[in-house]
Amino acid sequence: MAATTPKGSRKGTMGGLPDWGLLLGSVLVYLFLYAPIAVLIFFSFNSTRSTQVWTGFSLEWYGQLLSDPTILQALRTSLTVGVIATLIATVIGTMTALALSRHSFRGRAVADTAIYAATVMPEIVVGVSLLVFFVSVFVPMGIQLGITTIVIAHVAFTISFVTIVVRARLSGMDRSVEEAAQDLGASPVQTFFRVTLPLILPGVMAGALLAFTLSFDDFVITFFISGVGSSTLPLKIYSMIKFGVSPVINALSTVVLVATLFLIFGGSRLLVRKENAQE
Amino acid sequence: MRERVAKGWSAGLAALLAPVTLWLGAFFLIPLLFIVAFSFGTSEVYGGITLGFNPGNYLKVFDPLYLKIIVRSLGIAALTTLICFLLGYPLAYFIVFKGRRWRNALVLLVMVPFWTSLLIRAYAWVVILGGNGIANKTLQFLGITDGPVNLIFTPEAVLMGMTYSYLPFMVLPLYAALEKFDVRLKEAGKDLGASRWQTFLRVTFPLSLPGVIAGSILVFIPSAGEFVIPDLLGGSQTVMTGNLIQNQFLQSRDWAFGSALSVLLAVLLLGAIMFYIRRVGTDKLEGV
Numbered sequence: 001m002a003a004t005t006p007k008g009s010r011k012g013t014m015g016g017l018p019d020w021g022l023l024l025g026s027v028l029v030y031l032f033l034y035a036p037i038a039v040l041i042f043f044s045f046n047s048t049r050s051t052q053v054w055t056g057f058s059l060e061w062y063g064q065l066l067s068d069p070t071i072l073q074a075l076r077t078s079l080t081v082g083v084i085a086t087l088i089a090t091v092i093g094t095m096t097a098l099a100l101s102r103h104s105f106r107g108r109a110v111a112d113t114a115i116y117a118a119t120v121m122p123e124i125v126v127g128v129s130l131l132v133f134f135v136s137v138f139v140p141m142g143i144q145l146g147i148t149t150i151v152i153a154h155v156a157f158t159i160s161f162v163t164i165v166v167r168a169r170l171s172g173m174d175r176s177v178e179e180a181a182q183d184l185g186a187s188p189v190q191t192f193f194r195v196t197l198p199l200i201l202p203g204v205m206a207g208a209l210l211a212f213t214l215s216f217d218d219f220v221i222t223f224f225i226s227g228v229g230s231s232t233l234p235l236k237i238y239s240m241i242k243f244g245v246s247p248v249i250n251a252l253s254t255v256v257l258v259a260t261l262f263l264i265f266g267g268s269r270l271l272v273r274k275e276n277a278q279e
Numbered sequence: 280m281r282e283r284v285a286k287g288w289s290a291g292l293a294a295l296l297a298p299v300t301l302w303l304g305a306f307f308l309i310p311l312l313f314i315v316a317f318s319f320g321t322s323e324v325y326g327g328i329t330l331g332f333n334p335g336n337y338l339k340v341f342d343p344l345y346l347k348i349i350v351r352s353l354g355i356a357a358l359t360t361l362i363c364f365l366l367g368y369p370l371a372y373f374i375v376f377k378g379r380r381w382r383n384a385l386v387l388l389v390m391v392p393f394w395t396s397l398l399i400r401a402y403a404w405v406v407i408l409g410g411n412g413i414a415n416k417t418l419q420f421l422g423i424t425d426g427p428v429n430l431i432f433t434p435e436a437v438l439m440g441m442t443y444s445y446l447p448f449m450v451l452p453l454y455a456a457l458e459k460f461d462v463r464l465k466e467a468g469k470d471l472g473a474s475r476w477q478t479f480l481r482v483t484f485p486l487s488l489p490g491v492i493a494g495s496i497l498v499f500i501p502s503a504g505e506f507v508i509p510d511l512l513g514g515s516q517t518v519m520t521g522n523l524i525q526n527q528f529l530q531s532r533d534w535a536f537g538s539a540l541s542v543l544l545a546v547l548l549l550g551a552i553m554f555y556i557r558r559v560g561t562d563k564l565e566g567v
Contacts, residue, residue, distance in 0.1 A: 019377070026373040029366050029446075033392050036403035036443065039413060043406070051406045052413060092298040099295035103285045111296070118307055120552055122504035124521050125314075125545045126307070128528050128537060132317055133310035156306040159299060188291065217396045219507060224528065237398050241511060245406055253399040264394055 037257070044250035051245050061251035071252065074236035081147060081232060082215045085154035090208040092155070093162025094200075098192075100163070101170040118160040126157060127224035134225055145227025153225050154215040161214060162207035169203025209267040213260065311545075317538035328534050336539035345523065352519040355434070355509075356502035359441040363449040363498045364491065366442070371453035371490075375460070386454055393447035401511045404440045405431065408512070432514035440508040445501060449494035456490025457483075496555050500548045520544055 043051045047058035065071060100111060134149050143149070177199070181191045197204070219234040226235060233256065240249050285292070318336055320328045339345060374385045392400065407413050408431040418424045430436060460483065468478035506521025513519075520540060527537025 022369055022373045022377065025369045029370045030388060032366075032443070033389070033446065036400070036407055037392060037395065039407060040399070040403045052411060052416070092302060095295045096299040099292055099299075103289075103292045103295075105286070105288050105292060114303060114308075117549070118303060120500065120549070121307075121311075122500065122544055122548055124504050124506055124524055125311075125541045128524060128541050129310035129314045130306065131528060132313045132534065132538065133306070136313060152306055156302060159302060163299075213394070219396070219398050234396060234398055237396075237402070238507075241398070241402050241405060245409060249402060250406070253396075253402060257395050257399060260394055260396070261391065 040250055041254045041257070044247055044254045046247055046250075049247060051247055051250060061247040062255075064248050065251050065255070068248070070231075071233075071236060074231045074233045077147065077230055078216055078233040081150050081154060082212050085151050085158060085215045086208050086212040088151075088155045089158040089162050089211045090204060093159045093207055093211070094166050094204055096159065096163045097166035097170055098196075101167050115160045115163055118157065119164070123157075123218075123220040126153075127221040130156075130221065131224040144229075145225055146230045149225045149227070150222055150230065150232065153221050154218065157218070157221060158211035158214050161210050162204075165207035165210060166200060166203045169200045169206075173199055205267070209263065213263060217260070314538040314541050317534055318542045320535045320538075322533045322535040333535070336536045337543070339536055340539065340543065348518050348523050349520050351517075352503055352521070355437060355441065355517070355519060356499050356505075358438060359445060359502045360449075360495050360498045362438065362442045363446050364495065367446055367449035367453055367494065368491075371450050371457055374450075374454055375457040376462075386451070389447050389450045389454075397444055397507060398511075400444050401440050401508050404436065404443065405511055408436050408439070431512060432517075434513070434517050436512040437509050437517045437519075440512045441502050441505060444508065445498045448497040448501070452493035452497065453487065453490040456487045456493075460486055492555055492558070496551055500551065503548060504544055 043054070044061055045057050045059070046054060047056035047060065096111075096115070100108065100115075130149070130153050134143075134145055138149065139145070173196075178191055178195050181195045182188070186194065217234060218232075219238060222232050222235060223238070226232065231239070237249065237252060237256075240246065240252070316330060317328060319332050319334065320330045321333050321335070322328055340349065370389070374382060374389075378385045410431075411427040412430075414430055415424070415427045418428070419426070464482050464486070465478055468482045469475075473481065504521050505519060506525050509517045509519045509522055510525075513522075524537050524540045524544070527533045527540065
C-alpha cells in the first residue's frame with residue numbers, strides 16, 4: 001500500500017501531528033507496556049529483600065521458590081487442571097466447530113450466539129454463577145469444591161475459544177480432498193481421522209494451546225469455585241501478593257512469564273512449520 | 280458435485296453437538312439461570328436463601344451507598360476506555376502507516392504483555408507504585424515531590440493498572456480497522472484541497488470507526504466488571520462493582536443481592552455488545 005504513495009512518509013501523517021511526534025508517542029507507549037515487566041524481572045535477581053533498591057545480583061529468590069512446597073503443589077494443581085481441561089475442551093470444541101461449519105440447521109444462530117456469549121460474559125459473573133450452582137447442586141451430592149469443580153469450570157469457559165479457532169481453520173480448508181476420500185469409499189469416520197483431522201491439526205493444536213494458556217492463567221473464575229483445599233498457581237500468587245510484596249513473587253512471576261511466552265512462541269512456530277510442511 | 284454444507288438435522292450432527300450442549304447447558308446456562316432465580320430470592324441471616332419473587336435486591340441498587348459504587352465503576356471503566364483510545368489510536372496509526380516492514384513485529388510487541396497473567400501485570404504496578412517505590416523515587420528525583428507520597432490504593436493507581444492491562448484490547452481492533460484502509464482515499468482528500476487535519480477527521484477517522492467501537496467495547500466490558508485490579512491497587516475509595524459482588528458472595532453472604540448485581544452487570548455489558556453487533560456485525564469481533 002505504501003508503494004502507491006510517492007511521498008509515503010508525509011501522506012501517512014495523522015492529522016497535523018508531525019512524524020516525529022507520532023514516533024515519540026509510540027515509543028513512550030511501548031515503554032509504558034514493557035517497563036513494569038522489566039522492573040519486575042530485574043528485581044527478581046536482587047540480593048536483598050528489597051523490590052525497590054538494587055543491591056546486587058543473586059538467585060536466592062529462585063532458590064526459595066523451588067524449596068517452597070506450597071508453590072510446587074499449586075503448580076502441580078495448575079498443570080493437572082490445565083491438561084485435563086484442555087483435553088476435554090479440545091475434543092468438544094473441535095466437534096462443535098465441525099458441526100457449525102459443516103452443517104446448516106435450525107437453531108444454528110442460537111448455537112452461534114451461545115458460543116459467543118460464553119466468551120464475552122464477564123468472568124466475575126461466570127465465577128459467581130458457578131459458585132451458586134456448585135454449592136446448590138454439587139455439594140448436596142457430596143462433591144465438594146476442589147479440582148473437579150475447577151476442571152469443569154475451565155472446560156466450560158475454554159470450549160468456545162477452541163471452537164472459534166478450529167472453525168477458522170475449517171473454513172479455510174479445501175473440501176475436495178475429503179470428497180475424494182469419500183468417493184474412494186472411506187466412511188465418514190475414516191475420512192475424519194485420515195483426512196480432515198490431519199489437515200485441521202494446526203488449528204486444533206492452536207485451540208488446545210489457547211485453552212491451556214487460558215486455564216493456566218485464570219484467576220477470577222477459579223477464585224470463586226476452588227474451595228479451601230486446592231490452590232492453583234494464580235490463586236497462590238494472589239495470596240502471596242495480598243500477604244505483601246516480596247522478591248519471591250517477582251521470581252515466580254518471571255518464571256510464569258517466561259513459561260507462558262515460551263509456550264506461545266514455541267507453539268506458534270511449531271504450527272507455522274506444520275502449515276508450511278503441508279503446502 | 281456433492282453438497283458442501285449438509286442441510287438439516289441428522290444423527291451425526293446431533294452427536295457432534297451433544298457434548299457442547301450438555302456441558303455449556305449444565306455449566307454455563309443453568310448456573311446463569313440459578314443467579315437469575317437467586318436475584319429474586321431473599322437472603323437469610325446465616326447465608327441461606329429463600330426463593331420467591333422479591334424485587335428488593337434490584338431496588339437495593341438504588342441505595343446511595345451502592346449506587347455510588349456502580350456509578351464509580353462505570354466512570355472508571357469509561358475513563359480507562361478513553362485513555363486507552365488516546366494512547367492506542369496514535370500507536371495503531373503509527374504501526375499501520377509508519378511501521379513498514381516492522382509492522383507485524385510491532386503488533387506482536389503490543390500483544391506480548393497481554394499474554395502474561397493479569398495478576399502479574401497488576402503486581403508489577405503494586406511494586407512500582409507502592410511505598411517508596413520507583414514511581415516515588417522518580418517524582419523526587421524530578422523535584423516534583425519532596426518526600427514519598429501515597430500513590431498506591433488511589434483511584435489513579437486503579438486507572439493506571441486498568442489502562443496498562445487493557446490497552447492491547449484497544450490497539451488490536453484499531454490496527455485491524457486501519458490496516459484495511461485504502462491510502463488512495465487520503466490522497467483523494469488532499470487532492471480535493473483538504474488539509475491534513477481535515478483529511479484525518481473527515482476521511483481516515485470515520486472509516487476507522489468500527490475499530491474504535493470494537494476496541495472501546497473490548498476495553499469497557501472487562502474494566503466495568505474488573506475486581507482484581509481495584510482489589511490489589513485500590514483502597515476503600517475505589518471499590519468497584521466487581522468488588523461489591525465478590526463481597527456479597529464471600530464476606531457478607533448476601534447471595535441474593537450479589538446475584539442481582541451480577542445479573543445487572545451481565546445485562547448491561549451484553550446489551551452493549553448487542554448494540555455493537557447490530558451496528559457493525561460480528562466479523563470484527565471474530566477478527567480479534
